[in-house]
Structures are given as structure tokens and as C-alpha cells.
Amino acid sequence: MKEKLERVAYFLSTGIFALLGLLFLPVLITSFCENLLVMCAGTIWNWGVEGNYAGLFAGFIAYGLFLILMILPRVKHNLNWFMKFTHELTHTLVAVLFFAKIREFVVKDRECYVSYKAGPVGYVPITLSPYCIPIYTIMLFPFRFAGDSSYMIVFDVLIAFTYAFHLHSNIKQTRFTQSDLQGCGLTRSVAFISFVHLAVLSLILAIPRGGVLNALSRVFWQYPVEILTEPSMWFHHIIKFF
Numbered sequence: 001m002k003e004k005l006e007r008v009a010y011f012l013s014t015g016i017f018a019l020l021g022l023l024f025l026p027v028l029i030t031s032f033c034e035n036l037l038v039m040c041a042g043t044i045w046n047w048g049v050e051g052n053y054a055g056l057f058a059g060f061i062a063y064g065l066f067l068i069l070m071i072l073p074r075v076k077h078n079l080n081w082f083m084k085f086t087h088e089l090t091h092t093l094v095a096v097l098f099f100a101k102i103r104e105f106v107v108k109d110r111e112c113y114v115s116y117k118a119g120p121v122g123y124v125p126i127t128l129s130p131y132c133i134p135i136y137t138i139m140l141f142p143f144r145f146a147g148d149s150s151y152m153i154v155f156d157v158l159i160a161f162t163y164a165f166h167l168h169s170n171i172k173q174t175r176f177t178q179s180d181l182q183g184c185g186l187t188r189s190v191a192f193i194s195f196v197h198l199a200v201l202s203l204i205l206a207i208p209r210g211g212v213l214n215a216l217s218r219v220f221w222q223y224p225v226e227i228l229t230e231p232s233m234w235f236h237h238i239i240k241f242f
Contacts, residue, residue, distance in 0.1 A: 010185055013124065017191035023224055024198035026234070030223045031202040033241040035209045053208055055153040059160025063168070066161075083169045084112045087130040091116075094129040098122030127180050128189055130173070132196035134166035137204070145212040156208055163204060 040053055069075045085107045091114045092105055100122065104115040118126060129135075137159050144155040175181075181189040199219065206215035227234050 010188060014185070014188040014191050017188060017195050021191055021195040021198060023227065024195055024202060026227050026238075027219060027223045028198045028202045028205075029238060030227070030234070031205045031219060033238055034218075034223075035206045037241055039209050053156075055156025056160040056204070056208065058153075059157040059162075060164050062157065063161050063164035067168075080172075081107070081109070083172060086135065086165075086169060087173060088112055088114050090130040090133055090135045091126060093135060094133065095122070095126045098126060100126065124184050124188065124192060127184050128192050131170060131180070131189075132193040132200070134163050134200060136162040137166060137200075141207075141212050144207060152208075159204060159207070163200075 036053060070079065088105060088107050092102060095102060095114065095116045095118070098121060099119055101117040102114070103117065104113075106113055116126075140155055140159050140162065144152065144159065176186060184192070202219045202223075203215050206218050209215075210218075
């Protein structure tokens with residue numbers, strides 16, 4: 001009976017994550033068109049205009065330039081260690097959000113793990129969080145919301161830089177054979193990771209135009225409602241951008 005319930009829960013959660021991924025793919029397209037394309041078209045020759053994407057572009061470029069330092073063995077070693085540390089830190093912080101009891105946090109060259117006692121819920125988000133949640137980027141959102149408008153471009157640079165670091169870490173660390181993905185089930189893992197990646201990127205693209213709160217409202221309410229209630233109108237609207 002227990003195995004049957006676990007199987008039902010697995011297929012049900014996989015289906016939910018897959019449907020959310022299918023919903024947030026058009027949300028990402030909408031965010032790209034309604035935010036980045038619209039703002040760049042209006043400010044591409046005037047980077048002093050509030051709401052432009054100079055900060056995000058500069059952040060990604062800065063991380064690309066930073067990677068040149070990887071030719072130095074010590075920098076490469078420390079960056080790899082920091083990626084491992086960030087992986088385990090993300091596990092830990094998400095575990096805390098689900099009221100798990102943290103027992104041990106270890107990050108060494110050859111041994112990295114977090115030991116915790118999980119509650120009845122949260123196993124999938126805790127286990128898969130490092131592969132889809134850019135923890136440092138999310139930490140910057142409150143500062144982007146509360147900071148002075150004259151410094152917004154600085155936070156945008158940091159948001160893009162930390163998100164690029166997250167993507168780099170994912171490329172180096174994510175493998176289908178990993179125990180985290182295998183433990184959650186490969187299909188469910190892919191569905192969950194894809195959904196969260198689409199949602200986070202949609203949010204990042206929406207932030208420069210209107211700030212964090214407006215971005216949250218558009219990405220997690222306005223865009224999904226428009227897509228679900230008026231799909232044909234949404235499609236014709238998006239086609240106009242191309």
C-alpha cells in the first residue's frame with residue numbers, strides 16, 4: 001500500500017511540475033518580449049533611462065571576463081570549492097525553510113554533504129534546489145527592492161553576475177547520474193528543475209522594468225492568467241514582436 005501511494009505521489013508531482021514547466025515556457029517568452037525587447041527598443045541609445053538593461057548585460061559580460069582568471073590554478077581551485085560550498089549551502093537554506101533539522105554541513109575537496117532530518121514535506125525542493133535556485137541572486141532581490149533608484153544598475157549587475165555563476169555551476173555539477181536526481185526520480189527532477197529555471201529567468205528579465213514587486217506580479221499572476229484565459233490573443237500578441 002505504501003509503495004502504491006508513493007508511486008501515485010511521484011506521478012502526480014511529476015505531472016504538476018511538467019504542467020508548470022509548460023506554463024512558464026510561454027511566461028518566459030512573454031517576459032522576454034514585454035520587458036527586455038520593449039525596454040531595449042526604447043532605451044538602446046540612452047542607457048541613463050531608468051529601467052534599462054545595461055546592468056544585466058554588464059553583469060553577464062563581467063562574469064565572462066572573470067572566467068579568464070580560470071587560467072590561474074589557484075583561482076580555478078577556489079572557484080570550484082566555492083561552487084561546492086554554494087551547492088551545499090542551497091540544500092541547507094531550503095531545508096531550513098521546510099523546518100528540517102540540520103545535523104552536519106561539510107565542504108571539503110573530496111567530501112561535500114549536508115546531513116539533515118527532513119519533515120513530511122520538502123524532500124524534492126530540498127534535494128533539487130542547488131540545480132535550479134540561484135541562491136545569491138535571490139538574496140539580492142530585497143536590496144533591489146529597497147535600494148535607492150540611483151543604485152539600481154549596481155544591483156542589476158550583481159543579479160546578472162550571480163545568475164551567471166549559478167548557470168556555470170549547473171553546467172559543471174549537473175549530471176543525470178547524480179544521486180540527487182536519481183533519488184527524486186529523473187523525470188520528476190527534470191520537470192521540477194525546468195519549471196524553476198523558467199520561472200526564475202522570467203523574473204530576472206522582468207525586474208528592471210518596474211522593480212521586484214511588479215515583476216513578481218507580472219510573472220506569477222498577470223502573464224499566466226493571460227496565457228490560460230486568452231491563449232489565442234496571447235499568441236497573436238507575441239507574434240507581433242517577431
